[in-house]
Amino acid sequence: MTHERATAGVNLAAIGRNVERAKARAGPEVAICAVVKGDGYGHGAAPVASAALAAGATRLAVSTAAEAADLRRAGIVAPILVMGPLSEAELELAVASRAEVVAWHRELVEQLTRRDAGTGTTGVHLHVDVGMGNVGLRDVGQARALASEITAKSGVTVAGVMTQLPDAGDPDDPSLEDRLRRFSELAGALREIEPGLIAHAENSPVLIRSPRARFDMVRVGDLLYGFDPFGADPAPHHLEPALTLTSRVASIRRLRPGDTAGYGGRFAAETATRIAVVPVGYGDGLRRCTRGAHVLVGGRRRAVVGAVAMDSLMVDLGDDGSARIGDPVVLIGRQGAERITAEELAGTMGAVNAELTCGLTARVRRVYHRDGERSA
Numbered sequence: 001m002t003h004e005r006a007t008a009g010v011n012l013a014a015i016g017r018n019v020e021r022a023k024a025r026a027g028p029e030v031a032i033c034a035v036v037k038g039d040g041y042g043h044g045a046a047p048v049a050s051a052a053l054a055a056g057a058t059r060l061a062v063s064t065a066a067e068a069a070d071l072r073r074a075g076i077v078a079p080i081l082v083m084g085p086l087s088e089a090e091l092e093l094a095v096a097s098r099a100e101v102v103a104w105h106r107e108l109v110e111q112l113t114r115r116d117a118g119t120g121t122t123g124v125h126l127h128v129d130v131g132m133g134n135v136g137l138r139d140v141g142q143a144r145a146l147a148s149e150i151t152a153k154s155g156v157t158v159a160g161v162m163t164q165l166p167d168a169g170d171p172d173d174p175s176l177e178d179r180l181r182r183f184s185e186l187a188g189a190l191r192e193i194e195p196g197l198i199a200h201a202e203n204s205p206v207l208i209r210s211p212r213a214r215f216d217m218v219r220v221g222d223l224l225y226g227f228d229p230f231g232a233d234p235a236p237h238h239l240e241p242a243l244t245l246t247s248r249v250a251s252i253r254r255l256r257p258g259d260t261a262g263y264g265g266r267f268a269a270e271t272a273t274r275i276a277v278v279p280v281g282y283g284d285g286l287r288r289c290t291r292g293a294h295v296l297v298g299g300r301r302r303a304v305v306g307a308v309a310m311d312s313l314m315v316d317l318g319d320d321g322s323a324r325i326g327d328p329v330v331l332i333g334r335q336g337a338e339r340i341t342a343e344e345l346a347g348t349m350g351a352v353n354a355e356l357t358c359g360l361t362a363r364v365r366r367v368y369h370r371d372g373e374r375s376a
C-alpha cells in the first residue's frame with residue numbers, strides 16, 4: 001500500500017469475515033443488519049455496506065435520511081432503516097430514498113399519512129423503551145394503539161419493533177435479562193397486530209455477551225468493523241479490525257541532550273536521540289493532547305513526544321539509526337510482530353474506537369482493499 005501523508009486502509013474482506021462471525025454468533029435464523037451510520041463509523045458507508053451485504057448481511061441501518069439517500073445514490077438497493085429522529089423534510093427524504101423509519105409517537109405516523117398516496121408504502125419500526133429512557137413507547141397499551149393506527153392506514157405499515165439496550169448495566173437498573181424479557185413481551189403483543197413484523201434489539205455488546213441472538217435480527221456496528229464494544233482489545237472476541245491508519249517518516253533530526261522539539265519546546269531530549277516527523281496531526285482527526293501514544297516504525301513501538309500539531313507529530317526513535325525518510329509509520333494496525341489497535345490509540349486521546357475513526361477527516365485518504373489486494 002502506498003504511503004501518502006496519511007492513509008486509512010479499509011480491508012473489505014475483514015468486514016466480510018466479521019459479518020460471517022456475527023452470523024455464526026447470532027444463529028442461522030437471525031438476520032444481520034449492518035449499521036453504517038456516521039459514514040460507516042468513518043470507514044466509508046457505501047463500500048462497507050456492499051461488503052457486508054455480499055457477506056450475508058441482508059439489511060442496513062443509518063441514523064439520518066441523508067445517509068440513506070447517499071447509499072441509494074451509490075446504487076445500494078437493500079432495505080435501509082433510518083434510526084434517528086426526523087424533521088418533516090428529512091422524513092420526505094427518507095421516504096423518497098425508499099427507507100424504513102422509526103417511530104415512537106403519533107406525529108411521525110400522521111406526517112407519513114398526510115403525504116400523497118401513491119408514493120408506495122413506508123415501513124415503520126416502532127421503538128419501545130425497556131429502560132434506556134431516551135426514546136420509545138413505554139407500555140404495551142400505547143404500543144398496540146399506535147400499531148393499530150398504522151395498520152388501519154394506507155401508505156404506511158408496521159415493519160418492525162425495536163429497542164435500544166444500554167451497553168453497561170447500572171446496578172440500580174433491571175438486568176439485561178429483564179429488559180430482553182420485557183422487549184419480548186412487547187414484541188409479542190405487537191405481533192398479534194402485525195404478524196410479519198421483525199423484532200430487533202441486540203447490538204454488538206449485547207450479542208457478544210449472549211450465547212445466541214433471541215430476536216429476528218441483530219443490529220451490528222462495532223462487530224462489523226472489528227471494534228471491541230468494551231473499548232479494550234477486539235482479538236479475544238475473535239474480531240478483525242478492518243481499518244489501518246498509516247503515514248510515513250517525513251524527516252529525521254538528531255537531538256543532543258537538552259535540545260527541545262515541538263511547539264513551546266514541550267519535549268526536551270534527556271539523551272542523544274533521533275526525532276522523526278510524521279505528517280499526520282489533529283487536522284487528520286488525531287487530538288492535540290495524546291497521553292502515552294505510540295506508533296510503529298521499523299517494526300518497533302516508538303513514543304509520540306510533545307503535542308500533536310495540526311499537520312504532524314513527532315516520534316522519538318531513540319538511538320536507532322536505521323530509520324529512513326519514507327519509512328512506513330503505523331498508527332493503527334500491525335507491523336512485524338507489533339500491533340496497535342484503534343482502541344489503544346483512541347484511549348490515548350481520551351476517546352473510544354468509533355469516535356476516533358468517525359473523526360478521521362477527508363484529508364485522510366481511504367484506500368479499499370481485500371486482504372492487501374486493492375479494490376476499486
Ligand SMILES: *Cc1c(COP(=O)(O)O)cnc(C)c1O
Pocket residue numbers: 035037083164202203204205219220221222223229
Ligand atoms: C449505532 C447503533 C447500533 C450499533 O451499535 P454497535 O454497538 O456499534 O453494534 C445499534 N442500534 C442502534 C439504535 C444504534 O444507534
